Amino acid sequence: MTDAPRYHHGDLHATLLQEANQLLNEQGIEGLSLRKLAERAGVSRTAPYHHFRDKNALLCELAIEAFQQLDALIESADLSGANTREALQAFVRRYLRFATEQPEQYELMFGRTLWKTGNPSDELKTVAFASFRHYAEQVGVLFKGPLPAGTDPLRLAQASWATLHGLCRLLIDGIYVNREDMEAVSEQSVTLIMAALAPH
Protein backbone atom coordinates (compact mmCIF):
# COMPACT_ATOMS: atom_id res chain seq x y z
CA MET A 1 0.00 0.00 0.00
CA THR A 2 2.29 2.76 -1.14
CA ASP A 3 -0.58 5.08 -1.92
CA ALA A 4 -2.11 5.05 1.54
CA PRO A 5 -2.68 8.61 2.72
CA ARG A 6 0.52 9.66 4.40
CA TYR A 7 0.84 12.46 6.87
CA HIS A 8 3.57 14.12 4.88
CA HIS A 9 2.80 14.96 1.33
CA GLY A 10 6.21 14.28 -0.14
CA ASP A 11 6.82 17.25 -2.40
CA LEU A 12 4.18 19.78 -1.60
CA HIS A 13 6.25 22.71 -2.82
CA ALA A 14 6.40 21.49 -6.39
CA THR A 15 2.85 20.18 -6.32
CA LEU A 16 1.51 23.54 -5.24
CA LEU A 17 3.32 25.36 -8.03
CA GLN A 18 2.02 22.87 -10.54
CA GLU A 19 -1.57 23.10 -9.34
CA ALA A 20 -1.24 26.87 -9.23
CA ASN A 21 -0.35 27.00 -12.91
CA GLN A 22 -3.31 24.81 -13.74
CA LEU A 23 -5.71 26.84 -11.61
CA LEU A 24 -4.33 29.97 -13.21
CA ASN A 25 -5.27 28.66 -16.63
CA GLU A 26 -8.70 27.55 -15.50
CA GLN A 27 -9.85 30.50 -13.45
CA GLY A 28 -7.34 33.33 -13.84
CA ILE A 29 -5.44 35.15 -11.15
CA GLU A 30 -8.58 36.25 -9.37
CA GLY A 31 -9.68 32.63 -8.98
CA LEU A 32 -6.35 31.52 -7.61
CA SER A 33 -6.60 31.15 -3.85
CA LEU A 34 -4.30 29.37 -1.46
CA ARG A 35 -7.24 27.47 -0.03
CA LYS A 36 -8.25 26.04 -3.39
CA LEU A 37 -4.64 25.14 -4.00
CA ALA A 38 -4.39 23.36 -0.69
CA GLU A 39 -7.58 21.45 -1.34
CA ARG A 40 -6.36 20.35 -4.78
CA ALA A 41 -3.14 19.12 -3.27
CA GLY A 42 -5.17 17.21 -0.69
CA VAL A 43 -3.83 19.13 2.22
CA SER A 44 -5.16 21.52 4.84
CA ARG A 45 -5.64 25.27 4.33
CA THR A 46 -2.49 26.41 6.06
CA ALA A 47 -0.09 23.75 4.91
CA PRO A 48 1.20 25.92 2.06
CA TYR A 49 2.57 28.38 4.61
CA HIS A 50 5.31 25.90 5.43
CA HIS A 51 6.55 26.14 1.85
CA PHE A 52 5.85 29.75 0.93
CA ARG A 53 6.08 32.76 3.19
CA ASP A 54 2.77 34.01 1.85
CA LYS A 55 0.67 34.15 -1.29
CA ASN A 56 2.89 36.81 -2.79
CA ALA A 57 5.92 34.54 -2.50
CA LEU A 58 4.14 31.73 -4.32
CA LEU A 59 3.06 34.05 -7.11
CA CYS A 60 6.62 35.34 -7.42
CA GLU A 61 7.96 31.84 -7.94
CA LEU A 62 5.27 31.24 -10.53
CA ALA A 63 6.20 34.42 -12.35
CA ILE A 64 9.88 33.51 -12.24
CA GLU A 65 9.18 30.25 -14.01
CA ALA A 66 7.27 32.11 -16.69
CA PHE A 67 10.03 34.68 -17.10
CA GLN A 68 12.52 31.91 -17.64
CA GLN A 69 10.39 30.65 -20.52
CA LEU A 70 10.16 34.13 -21.98
CA ASP A 71 13.87 34.60 -21.55
CA ALA A 72 14.54 31.39 -23.46
CA LEU A 73 12.27 32.64 -26.22
CA ILE A 74 14.17 35.91 -26.41
CA GLU A 75 17.59 34.31 -26.33
CA SER A 76 16.68 31.84 -29.05
CA ALA A 77 15.77 34.63 -31.44
CA ASP A 78 18.21 35.24 -34.25
CA LEU A 79 17.99 38.72 -35.69
CA SER A 80 21.38 38.70 -37.33
CA GLY A 81 20.27 37.23 -40.64
CA ALA A 82 20.17 39.07 -43.94
CA ASN A 83 16.42 39.52 -44.01
CA THR A 84 16.09 41.68 -40.92
CA ARG A 85 12.43 42.45 -41.33
CA GLU A 86 11.45 38.83 -41.69
CA ALA A 87 13.49 37.86 -38.63
CA LEU A 88 11.98 40.61 -36.53
CA GLN A 89 8.50 39.73 -37.70
CA ALA A 90 9.08 36.12 -36.71
CA PHE A 91 10.22 37.17 -33.26
CA VAL A 92 7.22 39.45 -32.75
CA ARG A 93 4.93 36.63 -33.80
CA ARG A 94 6.49 34.33 -31.23
CA TYR A 95 6.25 36.96 -28.51
CA LEU A 96 2.59 37.58 -29.22
CA ARG A 97 1.90 33.89 -29.31
CA PHE A 98 3.62 33.42 -25.97
CA ALA A 99 1.44 36.12 -24.42
CA THR A 100 -1.86 35.16 -25.98
CA GLU A 101 -1.53 31.44 -25.49
CA GLN A 102 -0.93 31.79 -21.77
CA PRO A 103 -2.57 35.12 -21.02
CA GLU A 104 -2.89 34.47 -17.31
CA GLN A 105 0.82 33.82 -16.94
CA TYR A 106 1.57 36.94 -18.93
CA GLU A 107 -0.75 38.95 -16.72
CA LEU A 108 1.00 37.57 -13.66
CA MET A 109 4.43 38.41 -15.07
CA PHE A 110 3.69 42.01 -15.90
CA GLY A 111 0.54 42.74 -13.98
CA ARG A 112 -0.02 44.97 -11.07
CA THR A 113 -0.58 42.03 -8.72
CA LEU A 114 3.13 41.63 -8.22
CA TRP A 115 4.65 44.91 -9.37
CA LYS A 116 2.34 47.37 -7.75
CA THR A 117 0.27 45.79 -5.04
CA GLY A 118 2.48 43.00 -3.82
CA ASN A 119 6.22 43.31 -3.65
CA PRO A 120 8.21 41.47 -6.29
CA SER A 121 10.96 39.33 -4.80
CA ASP A 122 14.56 40.20 -5.52
CA GLU A 123 14.91 37.07 -7.61
CA LEU A 124 11.87 38.02 -9.69
CA LYS A 125 13.25 41.50 -10.28
CA THR A 126 16.57 40.00 -11.32
CA VAL A 127 15.05 37.53 -13.76
CA ALA A 128 12.67 40.09 -15.21
CA PHE A 129 15.39 42.63 -15.77
CA ALA A 130 17.68 40.00 -17.28
CA SER A 131 14.94 39.28 -19.82
CA PHE A 132 14.82 42.92 -20.77
CA ARG A 133 18.59 43.12 -21.02
CA HIS A 134 18.67 40.15 -23.35
CA TYR A 135 15.93 41.72 -25.40
CA ALA A 136 17.88 44.96 -25.63
CA GLU A 137 20.94 42.99 -26.77
CA GLN A 138 18.92 41.28 -29.47
CA VAL A 139 17.48 44.54 -30.67
CA GLY A 140 21.01 45.94 -30.69
CA VAL A 141 21.90 43.40 -33.36
CA LEU A 142 19.48 45.14 -35.67
CA PHE A 143 21.69 48.19 -35.94
CA LYS A 144 23.83 47.58 -38.95
CA GLY A 145 24.85 51.06 -39.88
CA PRO A 146 25.04 54.38 -38.10
CA LEU A 147 22.04 55.19 -35.98
CA PRO A 148 19.48 57.62 -37.35
CA ALA A 149 19.16 60.89 -35.48
CA GLY A 150 16.90 60.69 -32.46
CA THR A 151 17.46 56.98 -32.00
CA ASP A 152 19.23 55.59 -28.96
CA PRO A 153 19.67 51.82 -28.49
CA LEU A 154 18.36 51.72 -24.93
CA ARG A 155 15.46 54.03 -25.72
CA LEU A 156 14.54 52.07 -28.80
CA ALA A 157 14.61 48.87 -26.78
CA GLN A 158 12.29 50.42 -24.22
CA ALA A 159 9.96 51.94 -26.78
CA SER A 160 9.76 48.81 -28.91
CA TRP A 161 9.15 46.64 -25.88
CA ALA A 162 6.41 49.04 -24.89
CA THR A 163 4.87 48.53 -28.31
CA LEU A 164 4.98 44.76 -28.01
CA HIS A 165 3.79 44.83 -24.45
CA GLY A 166 0.98 47.29 -25.11
CA LEU A 167 -0.17 45.16 -28.00
CA CYS A 168 -0.29 42.08 -25.79
CA ARG A 169 -2.25 43.88 -23.10
CA LEU A 170 -4.79 45.27 -25.52
CA LEU A 171 -5.11 41.89 -27.18
CA ILE A 172 -5.44 39.90 -23.99
CA ASP A 173 -8.01 42.17 -22.43
CA GLY A 174 -9.78 42.64 -25.74
CA ILE A 175 -9.53 46.42 -25.97
CA TYR A 176 -9.44 48.08 -29.39
CA VAL A 177 -7.58 45.14 -30.89
CA ASN A 178 -9.27 41.85 -31.70
CA ARG A 179 -7.56 38.56 -32.06
CA GLU A 180 -8.22 38.55 -35.80
CA ASP A 181 -6.32 41.81 -36.09
CA MET A 182 -3.29 40.28 -34.40
CA GLU A 183 -1.31 39.48 -37.50
CA ALA A 184 -2.04 42.77 -39.25
CA VAL A 185 -1.27 44.93 -36.23
CA SER A 186 1.89 43.01 -35.47
CA GLU A 187 3.09 43.61 -39.03
CA GLN A 188 2.35 47.29 -38.62
CA SER A 189 4.31 47.31 -35.38
CA VAL A 190 7.26 45.72 -37.10
CA THR A 191 7.05 48.41 -39.74
CA LEU A 192 7.11 50.98 -36.95
CA ILE A 193 10.26 49.57 -35.45
CA MET A 194 11.96 48.96 -38.77
CA ALA A 195 11.27 52.50 -39.89
CA ALA A 196 13.04 53.84 -36.83
CA LEU A 197 16.10 51.82 -37.79
CA ALA A 198 16.43 52.94 -41.37
CA PRO A 199 18.06 56.29 -42.02
CA HIS A 200 15.62 58.73 -43.51
Place this chain on the structure above:
Amino acid sequence: MTDAPRYHHGDLHATLLQEANQLLNEQGIEGLSLRKLAERAGVSRTAPYHHFRDKNALLCELAIEAFQQLDALIESADLSGANTREALQAFVRRYLRFATEQPEQYELMFGRTLWKTGNPSDELKTVAFASFRHYAEQVGVLFKGPLPAGTDPLRLAQASWATLHGLCRLLIDGIYVNREDMEAVSEQSVTLIMAALAPH
Protein backbone atom coordinates in the same frame (compact mmCIF):
# COMPACT_ATOMS: atom_id res chain seq x y z
CA MET B 1 -31.21 72.10 12.12
CA THR B 2 -30.60 71.32 8.51
CA ASP B 3 -27.57 69.16 9.25
CA ALA B 4 -29.32 66.81 11.64
CA PRO B 5 -28.71 63.22 10.63
CA ARG B 6 -31.45 62.43 8.19
CA TYR B 7 -32.59 58.99 7.30
CA HIS B 8 -32.12 59.58 3.61
CA HIS B 9 -28.73 60.68 2.54
CA GLY B 10 -29.75 63.08 -0.17
CA ASP B 11 -27.49 62.25 -3.07
CA LEU B 12 -25.78 59.04 -2.16
CA HIS B 13 -25.14 58.10 -5.78
CA ALA B 14 -22.91 61.09 -6.46
CA THR B 15 -21.32 60.94 -3.03
CA LEU B 16 -20.32 57.34 -3.50
CA LEU B 17 -18.69 58.05 -6.85
CA GLN B 18 -16.83 60.96 -5.37
CA GLU B 19 -15.59 59.00 -2.36
CA ALA B 20 -14.68 56.15 -4.67
CA ASN B 21 -12.37 58.37 -6.69
CA GLN B 22 -10.73 59.59 -3.54
CA LEU B 23 -10.32 56.11 -2.10
CA LEU B 24 -8.92 55.01 -5.45
CA ASN B 25 -6.20 57.63 -5.19
CA GLU B 26 -5.44 56.79 -1.60
CA GLN B 27 -5.39 53.01 -1.66
CA GLY B 28 -5.65 51.84 -5.25
CA ILE B 29 -8.22 49.54 -6.77
CA GLU B 30 -7.41 46.72 -4.40
CA GLY B 31 -8.20 48.93 -1.43
CA LEU B 32 -11.50 50.06 -2.84
CA SER B 33 -14.32 48.19 -1.14
CA LEU B 34 -18.00 48.95 -1.05
CA ARG B 35 -17.98 48.71 2.71
CA LYS B 36 -15.32 51.35 3.12
CA LEU B 37 -17.21 53.53 0.68
CA ALA B 38 -20.41 53.13 2.63
CA GLU B 39 -18.68 53.97 5.88
CA ARG B 40 -17.13 57.09 4.39
CA ALA B 41 -20.52 58.21 3.16
CA GLY B 42 -21.88 57.60 6.66
CA VAL B 43 -24.25 54.91 5.58
CA SER B 44 -24.73 51.19 6.17
CA ARG B 45 -22.89 48.45 4.27
CA THR B 46 -25.65 47.58 1.86
CA ALA B 47 -26.99 51.05 1.13
CA PRO B 48 -24.88 51.34 -2.05
CA TYR B 49 -26.84 48.47 -3.55
CA HIS B 50 -29.81 50.77 -3.94
CA HIS B 51 -27.76 52.95 -6.28
CA PHE B 52 -25.53 50.47 -8.07
CA ARG B 53 -26.43 46.97 -9.14
CA ASP B 54 -23.10 45.72 -7.80
CA LYS B 55 -19.49 46.73 -7.40
CA ASN B 56 -18.81 46.19 -11.07
CA ALA B 57 -21.50 48.72 -12.00
CA LEU B 58 -19.97 51.35 -9.72
CA LEU B 59 -16.52 50.78 -11.17
CA CYS B 60 -17.93 51.05 -14.69
CA GLU B 61 -19.40 54.46 -13.94
CA LEU B 62 -16.09 55.53 -12.46
CA ALA B 63 -14.26 54.38 -15.57
CA ILE B 64 -16.74 56.14 -17.82
CA GLU B 65 -16.01 59.45 -16.10
CA ALA B 66 -12.30 58.91 -16.61
CA PHE B 67 -12.78 58.00 -20.27
CA GLN B 68 -14.68 61.23 -20.81
CA GLN B 69 -11.69 63.13 -19.51
CA LEU B 70 -9.35 61.19 -21.77
CA ASP B 71 -11.67 61.74 -24.70
CA ALA B 72 -11.61 65.48 -24.08
CA LEU B 73 -7.82 65.35 -24.01
CA ILE B 74 -7.76 63.53 -27.33
CA GLU B 75 -10.27 65.77 -29.02
CA SER B 76 -8.46 68.88 -27.90
CA ALA B 77 -5.27 67.78 -29.60
CA ASP B 78 -4.36 69.61 -32.77
CA LEU B 79 -2.05 67.65 -35.03
CA SER B 80 -2.78 69.64 -38.16
CA GLY B 81 -0.08 72.26 -37.66
CA ALA B 82 3.02 72.62 -39.73
CA ASN B 83 5.39 71.16 -37.18
CA THR B 84 3.92 67.69 -37.05
CA ARG B 85 6.57 66.19 -34.87
CA GLU B 86 6.28 68.86 -32.24
CA ALA B 87 2.50 68.56 -32.15
CA LEU B 88 2.62 64.81 -31.82
CA GLN B 89 5.24 65.07 -29.12
CA ALA B 90 3.03 67.47 -27.19
CA PHE B 91 0.09 65.10 -27.45
CA VAL B 92 2.15 62.14 -26.27
CA ARG B 93 3.38 64.17 -23.34
CA ARG B 94 -0.16 65.02 -22.33
CA TYR B 95 -1.27 61.41 -22.67
CA LEU B 96 1.57 60.18 -20.51
CA ARG B 97 0.89 62.86 -17.96
CA PHE B 98 -2.78 61.91 -17.83
CA ALA B 99 -1.86 58.29 -17.16
CA THR B 100 0.94 58.86 -14.68
CA GLU B 101 -0.78 61.58 -12.67
CA GLN B 102 -3.83 59.43 -12.02
CA PRO B 103 -2.43 55.93 -12.37
CA GLU B 104 -5.25 54.27 -10.47
CA GLN B 105 -7.86 55.72 -12.78
CA TYR B 106 -5.82 54.64 -15.79
CA GLU B 107 -5.53 51.15 -14.37
CA LEU B 108 -9.27 51.07 -13.86
CA MET B 109 -9.94 52.27 -17.41
CA PHE B 110 -7.76 49.72 -19.15
CA GLY B 111 -7.14 47.11 -16.51
CA ARG B 112 -8.34 43.61 -16.31
CA THR B 113 -10.70 44.39 -13.42
CA LEU B 114 -13.35 45.58 -15.84
CA TRP B 115 -12.34 44.16 -19.21
CA LYS B 116 -11.47 40.63 -18.28
CA THR B 117 -12.80 39.69 -14.90
CA GLY B 118 -15.88 41.87 -14.60
CA ASN B 119 -18.06 42.70 -17.52
CA PRO B 120 -17.79 46.19 -18.91
CA SER B 121 -21.18 47.87 -19.27
CA ASP B 122 -22.44 48.73 -22.74
CA GLU B 123 -22.02 52.41 -21.99
CA LEU B 124 -18.41 51.88 -20.94
CA LYS B 125 -17.69 49.96 -24.11
CA THR B 126 -19.28 52.72 -26.15
CA VAL B 127 -17.31 55.52 -24.49
CA ALA B 128 -14.06 53.61 -24.63
CA PHE B 129 -14.43 52.81 -28.29
CA ALA B 130 -15.40 56.37 -29.08
CA SER B 131 -12.14 57.49 -27.51
CA PHE B 132 -10.22 55.17 -29.75
CA ARG B 133 -12.14 56.31 -32.81
CA HIS B 134 -11.35 59.92 -32.03
CA TYR B 135 -7.73 59.01 -31.54
CA ALA B 136 -7.67 57.24 -34.88
CA GLU B 137 -9.16 60.32 -36.51
CA GLN B 138 -6.52 62.53 -34.98
CA VAL B 139 -3.75 60.23 -36.12
CA GLY B 140 -5.33 60.24 -39.56
CA VAL B 141 -4.62 63.97 -39.78
CA LEU B 142 -0.93 63.13 -39.71
CA PHE B 143 -1.05 61.62 -43.17
CA LYS B 144 -0.21 64.43 -45.50
CA GLY B 145 1.00 62.58 -48.52
CA PRO B 146 0.56 59.08 -49.91
CA LEU B 147 0.94 56.34 -47.34
CA PRO B 148 4.20 54.44 -47.23
CA ALA B 149 3.99 50.77 -48.13
CA GLY B 150 2.97 48.55 -45.25
CA THR B 151 1.11 51.33 -43.47
CA ASP B 152 -2.64 51.28 -42.98
CA PRO B 153 -4.41 54.06 -41.06
CA LEU B 154 -6.37 51.77 -38.77
CA ARG B 155 -3.38 49.54 -38.14
CA LEU B 156 -1.14 52.46 -37.44
CA ALA B 157 -3.70 53.85 -35.00
CA GLN B 158 -3.81 50.50 -33.21
CA ALA B 159 -0.06 50.03 -33.18
CA SER B 160 0.70 53.56 -32.05
CA TRP B 161 -1.93 53.39 -29.33
CA ALA B 162 -0.35 50.13 -28.24
CA THR B 163 2.97 51.93 -27.98
CA LEU B 164 1.51 54.71 -25.86
CA HIS B 165 -0.48 52.31 -23.76
CA GLY B 166 2.41 49.91 -23.23
CA LEU B 167 4.59 52.79 -22.19
CA CYS B 168 2.04 53.90 -19.62
CA ARG B 169 1.68 50.43 -18.20
CA LEU B 170 5.41 49.89 -17.89
CA LEU B 171 5.80 53.33 -16.34
CA ILE B 172 2.96 52.99 -13.88
CA ASP B 173 3.96 49.56 -12.67
CA GLY B 174 7.65 50.49 -12.73
CA ILE B 175 8.85 47.78 -15.11
CA TYR B 176 11.88 48.42 -17.30
CA VAL B 177 11.03 52.11 -17.60
CA ASN B 178 11.59 54.57 -14.77
CA ARG B 179 9.87 57.87 -14.37
CA GLU B 180 13.10 59.71 -15.16
CA ASP B 181 13.21 57.94 -18.52
CA MET B 182 9.73 59.14 -19.36
CA GLU B 183 10.67 62.09 -21.50
CA ALA B 184 13.42 60.28 -23.38
CA VAL B 185 11.35 57.20 -24.11
CA SER B 186 8.37 59.23 -25.17
CA GLU B 187 10.56 61.11 -27.65
CA GLN B 188 11.82 57.81 -28.98
CA SER B 189 8.24 56.61 -29.34
CA VAL B 190 7.35 59.71 -31.29
CA THR B 191 10.32 59.03 -33.56
CA LEU B 192 8.96 55.52 -34.03
CA ILE B 193 5.57 56.75 -35.11
CA MET B 194 6.92 59.59 -37.22
CA ALA B 195 9.26 57.25 -39.05
CA ALA B 196 6.35 55.07 -40.06
CA LEU B 197 4.68 58.11 -41.60
CA ALA B 198 7.54 59.31 -43.70
CA PRO B 199 8.14 57.56 -47.03
CA HIS B 200 11.43 55.74 -47.02
Place this chain on the structure above:
DNA sequence: GCTGTATGTTGACACTGTCAAGATAACAGC
Protein backbone atom coordinates in the same frame (compact mmCIF):
# COMPACT_ATOMS: atom_id res chain seq x y z
C1' DG C 1 15.10 5.61 22.45
C1' DC C 2 15.22 10.64 22.89
C1' DT C 3 15.22 15.18 21.07
C1' DG C 4 14.73 18.70 17.72
C1' DT C 5 13.02 20.18 13.45
C1' DA C 6 10.15 19.98 9.45
C1' DT C 7 5.70 19.47 8.15
C1' DG C 8 0.60 19.32 8.62
C1' DT C 9 -3.83 20.35 11.28
C1' DT C 10 -7.63 22.86 13.58
C1' DG C 11 -9.40 27.21 15.38
C1' DA C 12 -9.82 31.89 15.02
C1' DC C 13 -9.91 36.77 13.20
C1' DA C 14 -10.73 40.48 10.17
C1' DC C 15 -11.82 41.35 5.86
C1' DT C 16 -14.64 40.99 1.33
C1' DG C 17 -19.29 41.05 -1.95
C1' DT C 18 -23.93 40.13 -1.83
C1' DC C 19 -28.61 38.34 -0.68
C1' DA C 20 -33.05 38.32 2.30
C1' DA C 21 -36.11 40.51 5.35
C1' DG C 22 -37.57 44.18 7.88
C1' DA C 23 -37.81 49.33 9.04
C1' DT C 24 -38.33 54.09 7.83
C1' DA C 25 -38.99 58.22 5.06
C1' DA C 26 -40.85 60.51 1.14
C1' DC C 27 -44.20 61.12 -2.05
C1' DA C 28 -48.65 60.52 -5.09
C1' DG C 29 -53.53 60.14 -5.23
C1' DC C 30 -57.52 61.01 -3.17
Place this chain on the structure above:
DNA sequence: GCTGTTATCTTGACAGTGTCAACATACAGC
Protein backbone atom coordinates in the same frame (compact mmCIF):
# COMPACT_ATOMS: atom_id res chain seq x y z
C1' DG D 1 -55.19 65.34 5.96
C1' DC D 2 -55.06 60.39 5.24
C1' DT D 3 -53.50 56.19 2.89
C1' DG D 4 -50.92 53.23 0.10
C1' DT D 5 -46.92 52.75 -2.81
C1' DT D 6 -42.28 53.25 -3.58
C1' DA D 7 -37.54 54.54 -2.77
C1' DT D 8 -34.21 54.23 0.43
C1' DC D 9 -31.74 52.49 4.38
C1' DT D 10 -31.01 49.00 8.10
C1' DT D 11 -29.56 44.59 10.43
C1' DG D 12 -28.54 39.69 9.89
C1' DA D 13 -26.53 36.21 7.45
C1' DC D 14 -23.50 33.40 4.28
C1' DA D 15 -19.59 31.95 1.71
C1' DG D 16 -15.28 33.16 0.56
C1' DT D 17 -10.47 35.18 1.32
C1' DG D 18 -5.28 35.58 3.62
C1' DT D 19 -2.99 34.78 7.68
C1' DC D 20 -1.73 34.10 12.64
C1' DA D 21 -1.44 31.06 16.98
C1' DA D 22 -1.49 26.77 19.08
C1' DC D 23 -1.22 22.04 18.70
C1' DA D 24 -0.11 17.27 16.41
C1' DT D 25 2.54 14.17 13.81
C1' DA D 26 6.56 12.27 11.33
C1' DC D 27 11.14 11.88 10.45
C1' DA D 28 16.47 12.54 11.07
C1' DG D 29 20.52 12.64 14.01
C1' DC D 30 22.58 11.29 17.99
